[in-house]
Amino acid sequence: MKRLFTRLSVAIATGVLGVTACDSSESTAPHSHDPVAAKLFVNGTEITPTIALAGGQTLRMEVRLYDDEGNQITGLETDHQTAVSFTPASLASVQAVAGQPFQWDVTADSAGGTGTASVGYGHDAPDERVFGPFPVNAAAAQVPVTISFVPVVGAQAFACGQTYAGIGTTAASVTPTDFRLYVHDVRLVRADNSEAPVTLEQDGLWQYQNVALLDFEDATGGCGNGTAQTHTALTGTAAYGAYTGIKYRLGLPFALNHGDLTTAPSPLNVTALFWSWNSGYKFLRLDHTVDPAGTPSTHLLHLGSTGCNGATATTPPTACTEENLTEITLTGFDPRSGHIEADVAAVLATSDLSVNAGGPPGCMSGTTDPECGAIFAKLGLPFGATPAPVQSFFTGHP
Amino acid sequence: MFRDRVAVALLVLSLAACGGDGPAAPGGGPFAWGLPPGFPEPKVPATNPMTTEGVELGRHLFYDVRLSVNGTFSCASCHDQALAFTDGRVVGVGATGEFHPRNSMSLANVAYGSVLTWGNPNERTLEHQALTPMFGEAPVELGLSGREDSLFAMLAADPTYQELFPAAFPLDSPQVSLATITKALAAFQRTLISGNSPYDRYRFQDQPGAISASAKRGETLFFSEELECFHCHGSFNFTGSTDYVGKGFTEIEFFNTGLYNLGGTGDYPAPNVGIIQFTGQAIDMGKFKAPTLRNVAVTAPYMHDGSIATLDEVLDHYAAGGRTIGSGPSAGIGSANPFKNGFVKGFTLTAQDRGDLLALLESLTDSTFLTDRRFANPWRKGTAANP
16 A cells, blocks of 8 residues: 555656556556455445434445455456345345446435444355345435415315404404514424424525414405415425424514614515514504404504513614514424414404403514413413413414 | 736636626716615616716606696606605695695605505516606696607707617617616605614714704604604604515515594595505505605695694604594594504603604704715706606
8 A cells, every 4th residue: 555655656756657657567466356344435425433314315335345454455346246125125236347346336315313334255256245234324315395374264275365253252353453463483393302403495485484373364364464475385395204283582682673674575574463562563463453342443463572672662682671572382293284373363262352351452472461471371371370381372283 | 937927817717807808888978876875776677777967857858847747747746855745735636636635745855765655565676666657647747648758859859868768778779669668767755765864873973962952852652652653654764665675575564543433343444445446455455655754844734645744743643543634525533543553553652752752853864965966956047858
């Protein structure tokens, strides 16, 4: 090896690398044809100590054999065969490469997993010598995933322009005027409670980084100040596999919640969802006109952070005493076939929509707003001294 | 040798890049916005790219009284720069003396308007909007309906326009047309950007002392959930109906603020009934656009019909959660208007709060905008265009 290195150095120096490297004196040097070690390569680079595969993707692997002095044995391909096998066998599939008996195309299973690989070697058949096991770690494939949301008002589908009866403790009739919300940090949950993050498609409109705007209003009926476009399903990728639940956060992460609306990318530049730099965005905007006694009034639900310490209303804060982010955990949800219901009636179930008990009509997240307690409970948020119960806004469906 | 080859390759690339440029934009070089700090780039229709020459033509047309039925009136007659392009009147008055039902709107930052006028949700581009004051008959504003031939002949014969039209629209034939006139008017109006008020210097230009402590307290009130002002007058432009390059969603908003409540049924006095005129939906009674509050201290009187004289009285209206009119044809309790927006819920102001809010609103007056020579009348006094 040292001899070869010296020769190569000279060759490079003289600028006739190709010719010198193939000098016939090298190929006639005496060496053993009996391999004692094997190494695996991809694109000329050894894969060690672990063979890293990505689910669903194919790698062309090559085995190189070495003698007892550690020198690579070349020229064996003409009359020898090799094979690779994986344990468990489901870890990857193997396809021989035509005319290249020391190479194979290996395709990892979409589910990924860990195991080992062994390489067989011999004349005529790869049955004389086995090398390995080589440890294998295959990442699960990132596959497209769609998470569908269905807005409802109790048993009825949500729609702008519809009037819904029997809402809240006084069975008020309500007509929606807005229904939009932000979610972020979406994770799919397996039966063993392990989580797989969903990487949201960056569509330049609804989804940005790990944040998505869900928009159930279509600017019709009483929702005239909204946008005609709707967004009811998150799109992205997640690890291939079976899932039984989902977790996400209702609202925006602090780092994205207090920027400058005018320079923020969509969907963080919707003025209808912006409060101010101090308070950030409305995580949830769920507005209605209410008809409890023949005279329509309004009920506005604007969820967001409060108690933020910005020096002024237009100065970004460094902290908020009530961030009001809800972690939503849903079971009984399979992203391949299921959907998530967002139920307006459930959010307002224990609210009295016939009166404004104080502050703004409805709840704008104020810590002293008497109408926020009932709503925060339904959203799974603490309010004052009341600890956070389990939310009832969202339900998972298989 | 190798280095030489790279150099050759780069040369070829750069030649190709030059060769790939299309013909120059009509009217010459690109327009430099010179936007104030914190202001995004306005959206411009692809069919009317901004050019210095187009803007200059538009400025001449905007101020030219020959663009009226009797040679007495121009766009500037109702849109006076010193008043942030409003007219100080309760409602506009046209060339023939006919009253407009609405208060003349400020043109400050109209480039950012996702929707332009008080009560027409379909009026979305300045090019299209320009047709209404020129050719509208109910009411008559400039009174040019049916007179486009004589208008075109006048413009084609004028020595100034004989230079301005070809410079702005070298590829258009005919050069004097409704298309080029409205494009130029739109281009000029898009340059009317106000973003150098004391509030801007405080907010966007790192000058914390540019506004008073009182105005800073007013800012806190303005952006509070108690007063709710910012819900409708949000964004850098102090109106939610704001659009610009990079904005994913075009937001258009109209609100009933409880200004009227005829007969207790929520009606507004005709013809100023709001966007119900276009949508036909009962819930749209009395809904009008929330105008920008920039330069609001110089744009009195206020509201879509100019029915409130001072900012102090505007605060009374919102503090009461709607205006009560005791008698007369407009009598009614506006705060009980069933179509009123939920944010107009009323609030209590101390004398200091009131002064602080007024100080904030006054800090939005941009004196450089009101006096900028680029926005002024280009015609020499005593000419036919500026008698």
